[in-house]
Every structure is written in C-alpha cells, then in structure tokens.
Amino acid sequence: MFSRKCPRAVALIAFAVFISTGFVFAQSDPNPNSPSPVLLEGETNRALAAPADKSMKAAASKANRGGSDVFSPDQEILLYVAETPLSVDEDANAFRVYARDANNRIYRFPILGIDKLSQDEQVYVLRIKLHDEIGFWPQPQPTGDLLIQVSWRGMASNQLLLGFGKTGGLKFDPPKKAADEKNLGDSDDYVGYRWSGDRKRFLEQATFGPTKDLDQRVRRIGLRVWLAEQFNAPYPSAANPYPDYVLKPAQQDVGCPFQRGTPEYIECVRTYYTQYPVMNWFFKEAFYGDAQLRHRVAWALSQLWVTSGQTIQQSSHMIAYHKVLSAHAFGNYRDLMKDMTLNPAMGDYLDMARSTKNTPNENYAREILQLFTVGLFMLNQDGTLQTGNGGAPIPTYSQDTVNNFTKVFTGFRFCNVGCPNSTDGAVNFKDPLVLQQNLHDVTAKTLLDYPNAVNKNIAANLNGNTELDLALDNIFNHPNLGPFVGRFLIQHLVTSDPSPAYVSRVAAAFNNNGAGIRGDMKAVVKAILLDPEARGDVKTDPFYGKLREPVQLTTNIYRQFDVLSADRTQPSDGVVFWLPQLMGQFPFYANTVFNYYTPNYIVPGTSLLAPEFGIMNTGTAIQRTNMTTIMSFVNIDPDPGATWPTPVGSSIDVNDLIQLSSEDPTGNSVVDELDRRLMHSTMSPEMRQSILTAMAPIAQFDHNFKVRTALFLIASSSQYQIQR
C-alpha cells in the first residue's frame, strides 16, 4: 500500500487513512467513457446537411440525402449527430462544430439550437450558422469544401466534407482509427475503478502526478471515495509542516546581523528574505504529501489570487498568504475573498494596506474585480460572453465602480501593535489587516450592478468592517462568479478550452452545492473532476487538453519514478524550483499580478486557446527538452562545496524498468510500461517504433541507459507534454 521508500511519517499517515476508508467499494463510479459522436453521412465522406429555413424536423425529412448541396456564408444549416446520449443538463452548448479550410485554418461555427429527430431514434439535429465565432481568422471564404467535425465531452466525431460556396478543393484524409479501441491493460480483476486510462488521467488532474500507490488506491476505492478522503486529509503532511519563520525587519542587514558574504549571512538571507524555503516546502509537499488535491487546488488558486516574491519580501509573508489559499481551497469562495482581501501579502502586493481616504490607491479595487472575481465582461452561465447592441460585449463595471470600491478598501492597515504576531521592528505580515476607521472613506458608495444586485448601494458613515462585508457580498453574488472561477479552475486542472456546457455545469455547482449554498469549493472541485468531459480513458477531440505547466511537468516525472534524494536513502530536499524556472515558470515569483500566463492566451498563427502556451516559445521549448534530459538521465546531486546545511538532491528510480528490459531485451516491455504509466496507453505505433529504434544501438547490457532513453523520448515529446 505504501512505498517502503517513503519517509516514515508520511507512510504512517497513508497507512492510517487506508485503515479507515480502505474497504469502501467503488460501485458509485459509473463507466466514465462517453461514446464518440457520429456525424451522419450523406454521400460518401459528405455530411448530411440541410438548410434551416424550415422548422428542424420538417427540414430533416427534406435533408440533403445526396450531400452535394453547397451552402453560403452566414447561412443557417442543420447537421445530424448520433451516439450522443445527452444527460438532462446537456443542451446545444454541449457540442462544438469545427471546420477546417484548404488553408488549414480552423473555424468554429455557433450552434443556435438542438432538437431530437424523433423520440425513438437517438439522432440530434444541430442548427448551426456558417459564421466563425472564434474571430482569429477572417471569415472562411465560400471557395470549396470545408472539413467539419463535431466534438462532445472531449470526444471527436468522424470528419466529413461540407460544400461551402462550391464543392471540391480540399484534400480529404480518411479519418484514422480512433485510439479508444486499444486495450488499456485491464486485468481480470474487475473490482473497483478498473478504467486504467481514466485513473491516470484523473490523477494527472487532481494531483501533482500519478504514483503506483495512488493508482492502486483509486482503483480500490474509486474516484468519489478518494475525493471524499482528500477533502478531509490533513494538510500539510505531518512530515512537512509549513515552515514557521519569525517576521524580520525590512532591512536585510538588520534582520541578518552577520558580516555580508559570510555563510551565516547568506543562509539567513536565503531563509528569511527569499522564497527559497517556500519553494522547497512546496515541492516536498507535491512529491510526498497525502493531501494532493488540496495542494493542487491551492497551487491553482495561487495563480488566480497572484502575489509574487518579486515584491513580497519574506518567506514568512508568503507562507501566511499560502495558508489562506489552502485553508479555503475546500471552503467557501466568499471566505477566501475576505481572508485574501485582508491578507497582508496581498495588501502589500496590490497596495490596499497603504490606501487611505485621503491617499486612495485603486490597485486592489481594480484587480479584485478584473482578475479575481467577476472579470471585465458580463458572462452567460456557460462562460460565453453576453453581447449587447451590435454584438459588443457588455462591460461588468466602469471606472466609476472602481473608484467606489477603492473607497471601500481604504483604511485597512498592517496590525503592527496588539495582534498575536505583532513584532517590534517588523511589519506584521501574519495577522490580517485591521481597520483604522479614521482613515476609512465613509462616503456612500455605488457598487456592482446586476440583476437582483446585492448591496448595490452602501450608505454613508458605516463602519469599515461592516462595509467590507457588504461590498464583498456585492461581488460574491454577481452572476459572473460561477463561470469565471469555474472556467479558470477547469483550465488549470483539466483542459484549456472547455465546452460551454462543462463550464455551465461547474458554474451551477458554484451557484448551488445542492444544499442551497453558493461558493462551496468542494462542490466546484468535485463537479470539475467528475464531469463527463473530464472523465474517460481517452479523449479524441483535437481541441482537448492542455500544455503541462513547467511545475506539473517536473512533479509528474519525479512522482512517476519514485523521487528520493540523490543517494536514494531519504526523501528529496525538494530543491527543484530551478527546473520550472528555466522553463519559464519561477514558482512564487510570477512577473506580474497576471500570473505566469493569462487565461485567454491564443497561440500565434492558430486559433487555439491555450493559457500555458504563454510561456511556451522557442527558448522555453528547448529548456523543456533540456530539463527533461536532466530529469531522465541525471541525479541532482547535493552540492559538495556547500557551507550551509547541504541539500540532499533528487533522483528517480527506474529499477523496475531495468528489470523489464533485462527480461525482454527487445525493449517492447519497457515501452509498453512507460506508455501505460505516462501516456495511459495512447502511444501511436509510429512513436513506439521511433523509440525502439533509438534504443537499438545501445549496448545490450546497458539496460539503465536504454530505459532512460525511452523515458526521455516520451517525456520530451509533445504527445506527453500535452496533458489530455
């Protein structure tokens, strides 16, 4: 059940949890696999389609049985889709229709409506408009066939031609056999959550990387029980508590009263005045912690409510901030909003702690609205933009609103006297900011307006704390919150461009956890991870997936191969921050409040929504390859010349694969096992052949090098680096 190489305390906790909940069976988890939608075919390779000028069902009978009709720009037409058993909460926005033209440009056509062809047949009629809704390219030209494809729950349909202006002009590649019919390596034992591909995928989404032990555990207890267990798991691990450092004076030389340049001085500065210990703690928890899901969600939230070590001076400051994130990762979003607003690191980073009625600073007011809660534009519940006159998006608020919130957030100060952690000579970054009413702007305020707005108007002369709660309630009840927060977390855990239906289901869980409570993060996380668009052994939609951010790439590889110290006698020291840093993601040192990358980043030259590609460029692409080389081939040694407590380094273990290699010198067993472990058995035959060819020239007896070569080739591949 637990690895003999785990630190003892961690292993004991794992064991205790196992005792308490380990014998629950997994009946509650349904088959996670959604079928692939089928786009009905008229004549060979052509979509069955009809103009939508009649009612849907009437038009269906007149559908273009020959399939050779051509359609024109902006025309509304009907397409027919089968094999998509919709659940009650699924509607038109569960589907997406993509089209590719002769220039290989990709467009997406809006779906205006959906209807069932008849009660008996499981065929749905999609009414679409032949008008690109992404807006990256100019509208497609009616100069020949488009290749169209429908996706649903991350599953792609067959591809068919559709005449646009005229037919022809497109080289048509017959669709390949989908990968979902491969044998995914089930054993005969059908007890538990036996979907081996989906188990790995689930763990990639919910943790910092699958391990053998976790895979076994999820197999045994199923997803729902595992989630329940995670919601209650102690955090951080007993073996890896939050570092607890005293608050230091702002001047380093005062806080570290040693001669500059001496080992004592350097170690003191590193410990207290950089985020070095926070990063190392973070990676140790990611490597070994039991409360993986809380750690993962807190990490995602740290990329929403961003602060940065570029401004936040001391490790103790960042730790107090991180405690707020982890405390509310499974709490209520409203509580997160309040504790983060009063968190001193945030108050410093976005200037609220210095904003007073006579010298107001609008930084926090602007960013809490724009970045942390409601965003710039009014959203539908499925995350799509509401539009007003002329199709323009509708701003959520104005500069005037920002001015009014700025007044709300005045007068909150560091608690340097009289709070539990108040320290002479240091600013109190541990206890929440406290109101100094005489510095608070007590004029009346007008806040966010929305249907049934809560606390839109705040009366004059209220106490600042009362007003803060009223104002946060005004934000919290804005209808944008569910889709805004839901989409963000889906992007961080599951996929970069979720379907509107997926966002809508998660937003619904945010709006109401089933017991009438809004903002329950457990309900949100559960909805994200158990959604049919998240679940399944294989996702075939070409628009599904996300680039593994550098932190995830690093932790996934180390966790998959039982990371320990360089000499493999003890746990890793967690000093691996420099790997993601070189790949463009310096943990806890984001460049700006906009995080390492923005949620709306589009890959240049494509129409692909892909936040993590914001830090994927020629330079970081090579670094991703290089860091994979380091992780695959090299132990990260402790520094022999260090004059402070020496880190013990990190290394992976591939002994089980070496064993496989010696049993099967062809390399097939090694590649199979790596395919199962890293790619949930989706490796193409061509890729597999490439790897075997690269292993061939290596000396027969050098199983270690063969295995690591295969590992490098998979870990450095885009096929692996895209989590999907």
Place this chain on the structure above:
Amino acid sequence: MKESRRDFVKKAGCALGMAGLATQFVHFGRMSVLAQRSRDAAKKQGSLGTTGYKAIVCVFLGGGNDGNNTLVPLHTDSGISNYNDYAAARSAAGLALAQGSLLPISVPAMGNLSYGMHPAFGQQTNGNAGIHPLWATGKLAWVTNVGTLVSPMTKAQYQNNSIAKPSQLFSHLDQVNQYQAGRSDTFSFSGWGGRLSDDMNQSSNPGGLIPMVTSIDGAALFTAGQTTQPMAIDDSSTPLNEVLNPIGFGNDSWSQARLAAFNQIRSLDLNNNYVNAASNVTEAAMQANEALSTFQEVTVGFPNTGIGRQLKQVARLIKKQADLNVERQVFYTERGGFDTHNGQLNAQNNNLAQVSQAVRAFYDEMVVQGRESEVTVFMMTDFGRTMNPAGSGGNVGSDHGWGNHMFVLGGAVNGGDFYGVDTSNGTPFPNLTIDGPDDATSNAANARGRWIPTTGVEQYAATIARWFGLPEADIPLVFPNIGAFSTSNLGFMG
C-alpha cells in the same frame, strides 16, 4: 524586482549541485555537427550584403511608466503649464522632482522652452552614460501625449460618450494589448511587430534562417503575427550558440539515434491541435538553433541588468545579421516594475536608469557596428499615470493614467524635438492642470489628471513602420484603424 535565475541563485547562495550536473554532462557534448553542416550549406548559397538592413527594437516599460515625471516643464513661462504648475500638483504628496535635478533640454516645438528629462537619463554614479546627451546630438526624440484611441477625442466627447473609447481604459492587460496590437478599435489577437512580419518577411527576408521577429522577453502580443511566429530566446547571460541548443546530444551513435527519434517524434500524432502547436514551437527552435551555432561577441560593455542583457543579445544578433540572411528584423525587449502605485521615487529612478544605460550601451554598440542609422530603438508602455499622486511620503506613487511620452532613438531619428499631435494648448505637450482641458476625468473628487492622448498609438507605430520599409499601401493592413487619424507620419523618422 525581476531577477534572472543566476541573480537569484547568487543572492540566495544556493548552489543546486550544478557543478555536479556539469560533470555528468561531460560525455554528452553538443549537437554541433548538424549545426555546422547547415551553416556551411547556408554559406555556400552566398550571404547577402548588408545594404539596406534595418531593424527596430521595442523597449517596453512594463507596468506603465509615469510620463509626468519623465518629461517635466522646467520653464516658468506663465502662458503654458510650467514647473510651478507641475510642482503644485505633486509636491505636497512628495512626488515632485526637484527643479535642479532635472536634465534640461531645449525644445524647438515648444518655442525653445526648457523641459527636463528625469535625472535617471543622465550619467549615473556607476559611471555609465545615459541617453540624455543624445538629445543634443539629434539622435533622441520624444513623441508626446501618445495613447490608445479609437479616434481622436476631446474632453467633452470623452465625458458625453459621443465617441467610442478604447475598451477598458486604465486596465493593464487591455491597454498593453492595445499598445502592442497597434489598434484600439477592437480586440486583437496579433501585434503590430508580428503583422509587420506577416506582411514583409517573405519579400524582405527570402531565405532568412530565423524569423523576422525576435523576443528576448518571452511571449508578447507585439511579436505575434497572424501567420508568423516569433523566435524567443534568453538574454545574453546565455551565449547565442547555446540559447536554443538542446543539451545531452553528442556525436556517439546512441546520441544520434536519440536525436533522430526526438526529431521524428515531433512530426507524429499532430491530430491533436495542442500537440501540433507544441511540436511546431520546438521545430522552430531546432531550426533556429542550427542558424545560431556561432556568433561574435559585441564590442561595447553592456550593464549587467535584465534590460542590459536583453539589448546585448539583440546586438549580438544584429552583428550576425549577414549570416542569418535577414534584411529586416524586429526585436522586443522589456523592463518591468513601472507599475509604481507606491514607492515610485526610488523605483522609477532605478528602472529608468537601467533602461537609459542599457539603451545607451546599445546605441554605442550600433555606432561601433556602423549601424546606428539602420537601427531604431523605440519605447512603449502600458499607459501614463495619474498626475495626482497615490499615497504620500515615502510610499508615494501614482495610479493608472492614459496619455504618455515615448522616446525614439537612433541615427535615423530626427532627434532633439517633441513630436505628436497638438493638445488643447496648441503644442504637443499637454496642459498639466488636473480637471483641466486635457484631463479626461473631472469633478473635483474624481479628477486625477489622466491626459486624453492626442497622438494615437498607431500613428506613432506607423511612422516607425514606414521607415522600416512597410509599403505605403500596406500601412492600413498592418494598422487597420489608421484611417481614423489625421496622419500616419508624425515626422520623427528621417
């Protein structure tokens, strides 16, 4: 403050066992054979001459530089905003710069009145020269009151909403997007540097071995075209021949087999669009790596700052221009930290000093390379900042504003003057009165001194792009909203 990893490591004193890593890599060597081969092939094709080479270098001041402390009236002429007006707005809170500290420039467009550049533009105590002296030699110009606009607008039009405003004024992300896109009439997925490449790369750089656009600061909308992608590389702390070089591949047979597989796998399984996009980026990197296998070091010493190292890397690439077979290049560099809501006096001084010294070193290097008239450096930033300070005393700063001043520098610049469309006072420099005719905001409580720009970003950009060689007929393609403005040539380029 943004630090490179090396800085961090140095400061933090953590050695990470890199020495150990290095020794384990001894047997790997580099992928030099392929690179050498391709370079030889390129040489055989014959290198192009350097006649007609041109490059533009964007220095982006991330966060929104406070233009009100960057260019300050030094004169006391009562007919126009003068030093006393400036001091009245800013000194009580402690944000006004002392009159005697400002670096004087005489401005023909302002009737030869005296203005002051921020003291950070002068020679610094570390001995490094700044860009202020280049004003007198005619190599430095300021384009004043630039900003995002859908079309020119007056205060009345701003207040009665009779003309469309740029979306989300005063918001970082949106205003950066619009500056870098070179348009504010709609959201843009591409930047004007990238669109220059879309338009000109094939005709100007046939057979170019690297993309037309290079970023030394990661992804920036400015560098993204609709059909072309930029190269992005690290700063000069990594030598040019290592900046895109994958480690661990030697000449031994198993390394070559591994490299072959690595290259082949990148061409497979492209059905998923994310896999395809990631493989495309890696492919571009591997191609560029072959072109960058050798380089010559620059002559001038650059300051060892982030922006210094970035501009040094640009200078290395320009020195290698003939090898790379490119006649037109666009570069992007960035110095962050200008979002000075607090602590502005120190922060802006340090930041501008770093920018000034780095740009000066770059200019001096271009002189050494004989390219000072072929390379133009220009500044952009998020927006201006409020004239009315935020906070006071040691923490004083300023909030997000609008119109701002941009420097342009190089041998081809008609330097020593202000350029731009006239403001309410009939000159290119705005009236500095809070709630005055150039302040977008009004009514005493909310007026903060956010200048309504008179010069659109696209006018500023199009003037540079025309000099760069963008055909007149293509100006509306790269700057689709240029028609909303009176002119696409502000006259600051020769």
